[in-house]
Amino acid sequence: MTVYALETSGLTKQFAGFTAVSDVGLRVRRHTIHGLIGPNGAGKSTCFNLLTKFLAPTRGTILYEGADISRAGPAEVARMGLARSFQISAVFPHLTALENVRAALQRRRGESFDFWRSDRILKRYDADARALMAEVGLTGWEETLAGEMPYGRKRALELATTLALAPKMLLLDEPLAGLGQEDVGRIAALIKRAAEGRTVLMVEHNLNVVASLCDVITVLTRGKILAEGDYAAVSANPAVQQAYLGEMAEPAHV
Structure with missing residues (x-):
């Protein structure tokens, strides 16, 4: 290989x-x-x-x-297994953070974005979605609408949705663009953690x-x-x- x-x-x-x-x-x-x-x-x-x-x-x-x-x-x-992020945060602003990650998990498993399906069916993704959010430091933000999150948190959410696709390789387009100094170190650390076992x-x-x-x-x-x-x-x-x-x-x- x-x-x-x-x-x-x-x-x-x-x-x-x-x-x-x-x-x-x-x-x-x-x-x-x-x-x-x-x-x-x-x-x-x-x-x-x-x-x-x-x-x-x-x-x-x-x-x-x-x-x-x-x-x-x-x-x-x-x-x-090749997944990209965008310079401008690409999340669904009118969905909660948890719903954004859940949508990405649905897509990875070959299912359409069926937001109208029963809560019982959709909630089967919740545990994995919460685990991914915890991985990028978003515990406690699950029920916040993505459009209402601070910019640095949106970038972390985008990373979580990208990781939800289980990529082998991440392609990141200016992942730190527009971040305040207080967020730069945190997002950089998340990228380093996400790179473990992957190519970036x-x-x-x-x-x-x-x-x-x-x-x-x-x-x-x-x-x-x-x-x-x-x-x-x-x-x-x-x-x-x-x-x-x-x-x-x-x-x-x-």
């Missing part, structure tokens, strides 16, 4: 003559946390959407656990978190890979420092 959970070769995406991602060869080792970073306009979001199948590549291949998923759709790769690929701008969480970092600029390695190696790379205009010139203090 390959040691890589996700591999790309020659991955390219063009939009009306503009090349957003060019010949990217990415290899994400199984059971690691891999960071994808880069300055604004580097192609991170496009690359992420290619990997999560929300965009089709112009050319190139994507392998997940050795299987070619280049032309697969999002639902197909989700069934294979995350796009993130918070360099302190990247430094503390990621085993390997890939730096994109102008749609191409500029550098790759651990944080110490990447942050000391003169080309990376120039791309960030000094943003990474000094090591992060974590």
